[in-house]
Amino acid sequence: xxxxxxxxxxxxxxxxxxxxxxxxxxxxxxxxxxxxxxxxxxxxxxxxxxxxxxxxxxxxxxxxxxxxxxxxxxxxxxxxxxxxxxxxxxxxxxxxxxxxxxxxxxxxxxxxxxxxxxxxxxxxxxxxxxxxxxxxxxxxxxxxxxxxxxxxxxxxxxxxxxxxxxxxxxxxxxxxxxxxxxxxxxxxxxxxxxxxxxxxxxxxxxxxxxxxxxxxxxxxxxx
Amino acid sequence: xxxxxxxxxxxxxxxxxxxxxxxxxxxxxxxxxxxxxxxxxxxxxxxxxxxxxxxxxxxxxxxxxxxxxxxxxxxxxxxxxxxxxxxxxxxxxxxxxxxxxxxxxxxxxxxxxxxxxxxxxxxxxxxxxxx
Numbered sequence: 001x002x003x004x005x006x007x008x009x010x011x012x013x014x015x016x017x018x019x020x021x022x023x024x025x026x027x028x029x030x031x032x033x034x035x036x037x038x039x040x041x042x043x044x045x046x047x048x049x050x051x052x053x054x055x056x057x058x059x060x061x062x063x064x065x066x067x068x069x070x071x072x073x074x075x076x077x078x079x080x081x082x083x084x085x086x087x088x089x090x091x092x093x094x095x096x097x098x099x100x101x102x103x104x105x106x107x108x109x110x111x112x113x114x115x116x117x118x119x120x121x122x123x124x125x126x127x128x129x130x131x132x133x134x135x136x137x138x139x140x141x142x143x144x145x146x147x148x149x150x151x152x153x154x155x156x157x158x159x160x161x162x163x164x165x166x167x168x169x170x171x172x173x174x175x176x177x178x179x180x181x182x183x184x185x186x187x188x189x190x191x192x193x194x195x196x197x198x199x200x201x202x203x204x205x206x207x208x209x210x211x212x213x214x215x216x217x218x219x220x221x222x223x
Numbered sequence: 224x225x226x227x228x229x230x231x232x233x234x235x236x237x238x239x240x241x242x243x244x245x246x247x248x249x250x251x252x253x254x255x256x257x258x259x260x261x262x263x264x265x266x267x268x269x270x271x272x273x274x275x276x277x278x279x280x281x282x283x284x285x286x287x288x289x290x291x292x293x294x295x296x297x298x299x300x301x302x303x304x305x306x307x308x309x310x311x312x313x314x315x316x317x318x319x320x321x322x323x324x325x326x327x328x329x330x331x332x333x334x335x336x337x338x339x340x341x342x343x344x345x346x347x348x349x350x351x352x353x354x
Contacts, residue, residue: 011247011345014254017240019339020232021261103225135225137262163309163318164262170329196309199322200329 024139027107031114031142038119042127043221044141046165047149048158049131052175054083055208056149056217057126058090063214064124064223072122074113076105076129083128093121104135107142124223133162137169145221151176152185159193167197171220177205178212226264229338230271233286237340238279250284252344258291258335259319287344293335297323303333 035042047053054075061071072093075083079098087094095117097109110127117125127143129136133150148169150158153176159166166172172194177187187205194203202220206213237253253272257263269286276282293306300323307324308317323330 009347010251011347012342013246013345014342017340017343018236019337020229020236021258021336021338023232102228134262138225138229160311160314163314163316164260167318167321168260196311197318197320199320199327 021138024107027111028140028142031107031111032144033142034111034114035119035125035142035144040119040122040125042125042141042143042145044127044129044136044143044146045149046129046133046136046146046169047131047173048133048151048154051131051149051151051154052206052208053128053131053149054086056173056175056206056214057128058086058092059208059211059214060218061090061092061124061126063211063218067223069123069223070121071124071126072117073126073128074110074117076109076127078102078130093118099130103130103132104139105129105141106139110141133158133165137165145171147171147173147217147221149173149175150190152180152187152190153183155183156185156189157193159190159197163197166194166201170198170201171217172198172201172203173206173213173217174203175206175208178207178210226267227271227275229263230268230275233338233340234272234275234279234281237281237343241280246343246345248345248347250281250343251346252287253281253284253340254287254289254342254344256289256291256337256339256341258337259293260332260335261338263338289341291334291337293319293321294333295321295323295330296333297326297328297330299323299328300326302326302330306330306335 045053064071073087074095076097081096084094084096097113146169174187180187191203204213204217265288272286295306296303302323302325306319310317
């Protein structure tokens with residue numbers, strides 16, 4: 001801790017008073033260690049509202065179960081348990097986190113959810129974040145991989161409008177590409193924008209409703 | 224809109240610090256380093272800090288925010304230094320690129336994700352006002 005006097009009246013004190021995002025990293029590291037200890041591979045699924053995160057998770061879970069992997073899901077929502085009910089209806093062990101108006105999941109909330117989740121029953125855990133392309137970028141959860149899901153119905157400019165989350169996320173699904181012609185969107189333009197902000201990332205076109213592209217997405221996620 | 228929760232984090236850590244390390248006067252400025260990968264409105268962070276600090280010993284203190292450019296390290300080719308920034312017409316924001324500027328493989332972030340208090344500007348309490 002240095003102390004330097006700038007004038008008779010003002011002191012400048014320099015030093016380390018704590019990094020609030022570093023604390024998030026530490027909590028995320030605890031989650032990561034817990035998941036590794038249980039042999040669970042976790043994916044943080046971020047993305048826009050209505051982009052098809054839940055449907056895509058259910059579709060990926062079906063394909064992973066064909067490979068004899070056991071899959072579970074945590075649903076993060078401001079309120080309600082609609083996504084939790086969808087996961088349960090698909091036969092997945094599931095748990096709901098309601099953030100009570102918080103716009104993102106954080107490692108602290110997920111840590112508590114992991115205490116309650118039946119981790120020995122799963123090999124893969126999808127954690128569906130709040131529908132938001134801004135705030136979740138600042139809050140690592142301790143997962144192995146991050147995935148951002150957008151859909152063509154949100155428009156061609158999603159990467160340009162939210163560049164930082166795409167720059168930091170190495171796997172992106174552009175969902176509902178079967179609707180592209182109906183909404184006048186060229187998915188290749190989304191892909192071109194993504195390549196600019198993340199030259200080493202992988203972007204996959206998907207249709208969660210019929211499974212198109214989902215094997216390729218799983219491959220991009222390392223499965 | 225997570226500026227309030229992060230401002231609360233900054234405020235809490237600083238109040239904890241001041242309890243253990245009293246300063247000789249009133250804190251007027253709080254110097255904060257904010258990495259350029261952090262997705263945060265400076266204006267909202269300052270506003271949140273101002274509102275949340277009201278009624279504490281930090282009431283009226285100004286957040287002074289210094290932006291920290293992104294630096295990366297490449298595990299593949301060994302590059303260590305500034306990240307490349309993408310500047311596109313009409314995007315209105317320079318985007319830090321986390322691929323290695325030399326070999327284009329994924330790079331690790333060395334700096335640019337921080338939100339940390341690094342200094343205080345303290346106005347000395349006049350001697351006659353001290354008890």
